[in-house]
Amino acid sequence: MKIKLIKILSLMTVPVIIIFSLSVFCFAQPQYGYRISDYEVVAKIADNGDINITEKVKYSSLGNNNNAVILIDKQEDEEIEIKKVKILIRDELIECEQLAAGQWDANVFNGTYSVSQENNLVRLKVYGTFKKQQGTVIVNYNIKNSVKRYGDIALFDRTFILEDWNGYASNIDIEIQLPKYTDAARVKPFLHGVLVGQKRVLDGRKVKYNIPNTVPGEYVEARIVFPENLIKNAQITDSDDYFETVIQEEKEYSDSDKSNLLKARENAAKEAGKLAWKEKMKQRTKILTTIISLLASLSGLLTIYRAQKELRKNKETAVFELKDIPQITPQEAYLLISGKTGARGVLAGLFGLASKGIVEPEFILEENYRSIIFRLTDNQNTTGLDASEKDLLRLVSESSDETGKADIIKYAIKYTNAGEKAKIKEHYINFDNNVKNNYAKKNRLTASQIYYRNLGLILGVILFAAGCIVSVAFSVLSAYLMLPAGFLVFWYSYSIQRRTPYSIERIKALNELRKLLNKSNKNEKVFPECLTDINRLIGLSIAIRAENKLHLLEGVFKDKNIKSIEDTLEKALIALYNSISAILDS
């Protein structure tokens, strides 16, 4: 049943992560893009076919606080020249300067603009200090060769809101002024790109377009046919008559189903609905994810609590006291204390080996040279040694010279060729594995403990991943709580073997030994008989990081220069640290 639960949880991990990831797109903050609340255009056609246009654009949402973009339609053969750009800042119109070579203005946000010519448009980017992503921009520009002159008519054809613009615009007023008055009946305005909009010829000179609003996918194209003699100074585009062609094109447009415009409206309605739904869902999701995050974090802590409870069972059978310490090797003692083996484990283990009479340590305490030499003794009976001790013995015998002595510092420093490094690395890894295997064998987890360990590992992963993804995707601050909760559950489960009664009792005994070593009052130090062996004591003191307290054991180290021994041990540890980390890095 429990294993099944773990399997289910494991299988759940992938879909949960995918759902969380997708949620980044689903519940991202709604962004409204550009919104224009008022758009006024006055276009004056000159008798040479050029047009002077003034656009006043009031943005209700710019999408940022420092620039506004206006896209200007540009047809083939047309030349667009930006004359003036102004922005409205605090009810004051500020004229902008163009950003171009030689016209650099250090204070760019006080009103500057840049112009980029692209294939069929001109991108005008206006920089200023806008408040709340709102602003008003007025741009005046000239277009050369814009109005086309044919044999019978002149044709004005411009798009003011581009199809690809992707924004929303409201209150669009476009006024087009012809060069001079003419018979109103001979002026024919057309409007494309929107389903709703008005076009009027006012007084034989002005044509007005009013469009209530546009949505992404719609555009505003104004097309006016008027007598060609009004632009008598313009170049002739084509001397053939064109009126019939225009009428035919307009008929085709009028008869078309305008499905693209209907689709655009439909999409905009859907988009608006989606935004409203998203907003609603965002609120609900925030509440829901807050609750789920808190519950999930709590479930993580509950798992730790349950695991802890499980570990406390059979506690009384694992009693371990100071006198029992010799049952564990110094390398295991170090593993218990720190969770690793490393240089300390090796050196402590060597002294442990010495306490069993297999090797004999010798401290070289000369003025210029200090080291520790381990010499193989005549007693090489390895029957009582565990696998890690055998590894150490192998290390000593392989690193010893012809007299059977191994200088630990010299050997640690001299590592030279790759073959030797590889050999030492292999020995060290074997030693490390054997210490851990031996410990794991003695400290076997029960089925229930394994269940809680695995549950904790998987729950930790899910909580951590959810903490990273949910907190970001849903913008929920409380979801960050799952991060430490997940980390805690994972780490607890990952190091569960150090929390078993077996480990706790031993760690307690080792801490007691450390306290005893640290006591400065000689009379208070009563070591059990089995701990009076000097080598075992040195090995254990290294394992419990108390090798610098050996001078407090003057009674044990009679006639020995304890301070020098402490220094030599420290030196040996540094040499071994460097050697092992270099070997493992290689």
Added chain:
Amino acid sequence: MAVTAIVGMLIFKGRPNRIRFIVLAELALVIRFIFTFVIYSNGTEYSGTDGLIYHQVAIDIADQLRSGIPVWKLDYEYTWYTVLIGIQYAVFGVNRYAASFVNSFVSILTGFYITAIARELKFKDRRSFLTGTIYMFIPSMIVWTADTRKESLIFFFIVVIWYMALKVIMDRRLSAIKQGLFIIGICILIWLSTLLRIYMLYTLSGALFIYLMLYYIKTERKLALIFCFIVLACSLLINFTTVRKNMRDYHALSMDRSKSGDEDLDEELSSIFNTIMEKDIAASINGFLTKPHLEDVPYITDIAANTMAIIIVKIEMLLWYLGLVISVFGIMYAFIRWDPYLIGVLAFIVSYGLINALICEDVPDTYYRYRAAIIAPTMLFVDYKLFFRELKALIAGNIHTR
């Protein structure tokens, strides 16, 4: 291009697949060159005004240099990067294309060094080269590094600092002199990074502190302590000199620009603090890591109405989200291994992200550009396999828990 090839051959000497990788790097360089021609063909900026402004300031600096003003007395605006291109203009003549080409080269060099970091971290050759290749071909990265912007240099400094920090600790063959030179180099680069973006001091030195202290705790190597002490001492010095001096000019902070420039430092700090306090922290972090959201992309002013660019940015964003999700497991793997280096890099990513989330304007394209600095470091975490393999082995009992 020849220099790129030579540098590539030197960095990846003896590595398999290096020729293919260097060919790809050259291709990435050519793409940047082409992009430079495209953006300047319009005669003005394409991706924001910074590039043009820095170019103009650099012309002014080149004039100052030509008139005999020494480098340390130069009057420059905005960023120290303008001094660098000013020097280039003074020596080789004013040419924005040349300045952009240097940026492109520096960007490819960054790709080399991120690959070298992956190699030093013992990633497989394939993964290391893939990391570098992806980095060099990220579309937005091409945009930010092909203009006369400071981004290229910032990304380079970040990656080189982390590369040198890794070398000092991991490369045992380095002599003490070289180690010392690398450490001094790191301090100088931290200072230069601070001149480019003021808060880089805290993100870089803080993250290096975490890396070195964790490494010391793990190995007890004194070198890490010495290294850490030097970095901290240097950071304090930079804090009380460069940071205080440059705080006023830091224009990326979204504060009220309508005020005149005589506010003192306290007002400046209080302005930053107010900006932070007004923010919804969770939404800001979301913004920094995930904006522009897919629906925002068409509204990025520089690419609005450019269908191809919109599609490219959307694809890039999708891949970025995927990378972010995968990197969660890379992060967990770094924690399981208790890898001081990767945890340090992570500290840099988190601190940089948090600072930017809190002080940047809430605008998708701003977040997009500022986030680019963490893309290279984040790529070191984009691997889920190692973590799941470890987890599976843990559950199956094939390896021991601690």
